[in-house]
Amino acid sequence: MMLNGQPLPSKEEVEQELWRTKKWETFRRILKNTILSLIVAAAIAVLIFTIFFPTHRITSDSMEPTLSRDQLVVCCNWGEPQYGDIIAFYYNNVILVKRIIGKAGDVINIDGEGNVTRNDVPLDEPYVRSLALGESDIKYPFVVPEKQYFVIGDNREISIDSRSTLIGCVVDEKVIGRVVFRIWKLKDFGLVN
Numbered sequence: 001m002m003l004n005g006q007p008l009p010s011k012e013e014v015e016q017e018l019w020r021t022k023k024w025e026t027f028r029r030i031l032k033n034t035i036l037s038l039i040v041a042a043a044i045a046v047l048i049f050t051i052f053f054p055t056h057r058i059t060s061d062s063m064e065p066t067l068s069r070d071q072l073v074v075c076c077n078w079g080e081p082q083y084g085d086i087i088a089f090y091y092n093n094v095i096l097v098k099r100i101i102g103k104a105g106d107v108i109n110i111d112g113e114g115n116v117t118r119n120d121v122p123l124d125e126p127y128v129r130s131l132a133l134g135e136s137d138i139k140y141p142f143v144v145p146e147k148q149y150f151v152i153g154d155n156r157e158i159s160i161d162s163r164s165t166l167i168g169c170v171v172d173e174k175v176i177g178r179v180v181f182r183i184w185k186l187k188d189f190g191l192v193n
Contacts, residue, residue, distance in 0.1 A: 052077060054176055055183070056088050056095055062153035062160070063097055066127050066192065072184035073097070073192065075177030083118075086179040086192060087151065089170045097179060098161050098170075099127070102150030109141040110163065114156055127193065132156040136163035147172045 009017070058071045066086065067073065075088050081100050088097050102108045102118055109117045114131030116123045134156045144150045148169035153159025162169050182188045
């Protein structure tokens with residue numbers, strides 16, 4: 001048989017073309033569903049990562065040698081921060097990063113050489129670049145107020161922190177989380193101590 005001068009396809013040719021079309025439609029549907037699933041999974045992962053693991057770029061040298069300028073760090077915002085933890089917190093719409101030295105009710109004392117005691121016990125601070133009193137205009141011994149943290153940078157000579165009334169103690173609600181991991185620069189990749 002002929003249609004418009006062309007021979008009609010055989011039953012086998014029609015079935016083969018239908019099979020090929022159906023196969024192509026199935027492939028397109030699977031590809032579309034896979035791409036949509038990947039986009040949704042990526043969006044959920046970004047949302048979870050942003051909520052539970054906020055990232056922050058270090059913008060100062062106040063935490064040298066532990067953290068350096070331009071490193072990218074990951075924070076974890078569950079659980080109560082402990083002594084020695086490095087935390088990120090908001091201060092006047094800026095994010096600062098410092099180490100917790102004291103919690104609510106602790107008595108902090110720093111002598112002229114920069115030696116720190118908490119509740120009359122000297123702190124072992126191997127992470128400090130060099131001991132220094134730094135910019136300090138508070139009266140010692142200092143009692144940490146309720147629901148607040150006394151924080152100091154590891155680079156004591158240049159860090160402006162709880163030793164200064166400019167920053168003061170960090171209120172619990174301002175804490176973003178504990179700094180736990182360096183993800184950039186690649187040479188520094190790893191856990192933060």
